[in-house]
Amino acid sequence: MRNKERLSLTVHHGSSLVVDYLGDQTVEQEMAVTCFYYDFASRRDQSPTNMLGSLLKQLLSGLGGIPGEIALKFQGQKKVIGGRRLHLPDVVKMLADVSSLQRTFICVDALDECAPKHRVEVLDALGEILLKSPNTRIFMTGRSHIRGVVERGLGGRATSVLIKPRDDNIVTYLRTRLRQDTTPEVMDSGLENDIMKSVPEEISES
Amino acid sequence: MSRAFTENINSFNVSNNIFLTPADDESKILAWLSPLEPQVRHQDICDQRVNGIGGWLLETKEFRSWYKGDENGETDHAALFCYGNPGVGKSYIWYER
Numbered sequence: 001m002r003n004k005e006r007l008s009l010t011v012h013h014g015s016s017l018v019v020d021y022l023g024d025q026t027v028e029q030e031m032a033v034t035c036f037y038y039d040f041a042s043r044r045d046q047s048p049t050n051m052l053g054s055l056l057k058q059l060l061s062g063l064g065g066i067p068g069e070i071a072l073k074f075q076g077q078k079k080v081i082g083g084r085r086l087h088l089p090d091v092v093k094m095l096a097d098v099s100s101l102q103r104t105f106i107c108v109d110a111l112d113e114c115a116p117k118h119r120v121e122v123l124d125a126l127g128e129i130l131l132k133s134p135n136t137r138i139f140m141t142g143r144s145h146i147r148g149v150v151e152r153g154l155g156g157r158a159t160s161v162l163i164k165p166r167d168d169n170i171v172t173y174l175r176t177r178l179r180q181d182t183t184p185e186v187m188d189s190g191l192e193n194d195i196m197k198s199v200p201e202e203i204s205e206s
Numbered sequence: 207m208s209r210a211f212t213e214n215i216n217s218f219n220v221s222n223n224i225f226l227t228p229a230d231d232e233s234k235i236l237a238w239l240s241p242l243e244p245q246v247r248h249q250d251i252c253d254q255r256v257n258g259i260g261g262w263l264l265e266t267k268e269f270r271s272w273y274k275g276d277e278n279g280e281t282d283h284a285a286l287f288c289y290g291n292p293g294v295g296k297s298y299i300w301y302e303r
Contacts, residue, residue, distance in 0.1 A: 056239050071235065140287045141287070159268055159272065162288075
């Protein structure tokens, strides 16, 4: 639990930092920033439709009006007794339309805390939005184990950065040890590169 | 239906085919889109944050090129995923810097 708390501090702070950085840029540039924070405790409420709907809401509040198409959909569903809930394909289309009005940033925090089934649906939806709205950019944080799902889900449109302890010291240490190697003939550059890459990663993840 | 058409007369065009409607039931529409309010959570997290932490991310090549976008379009990564694992205090050390 303590580790969990620490990680969420790290990643949450990472993404709130990015959200604020992007927010600062909106002063000088025409762009919109939206954010969403996943949370284990709210899994039931954080369905893909609610999540994407909340991003859409944030974009609309900055627009100063509701696009006619969305207003029409709203009027239409009121005719059904008790109203009708929004469906995922509808909200994906609305979000793609509205995000293509300007340069749009979508920040999604702690994607690992989203239910696995929902995660796949959300990544699919975000991938579709990127296709339809080329000016949109997506920032995500999460634990390492979902990296494959994220990269697959966004089909080559995602790049990943490891958040880790500063490893300058680890690298210096490794370089020193490798120089002191008494059997340098069995060391090739491939192996050396592997060591320099994988050991700092291992250490930061242990 | 007739009401929506009336509203469209007053609307203005922001792009090729999207009309903004000054809808008087705007708050109802927003509530219908989603019951969630993530801005509140963002504010909570910002309140806990210590200034100057994690700023290195903003300086990385990956972040810069993600933010600016690649004009050539060929190696453009529209999505950036930052990942990490809980460590035995290491994430915390990083966070504390």
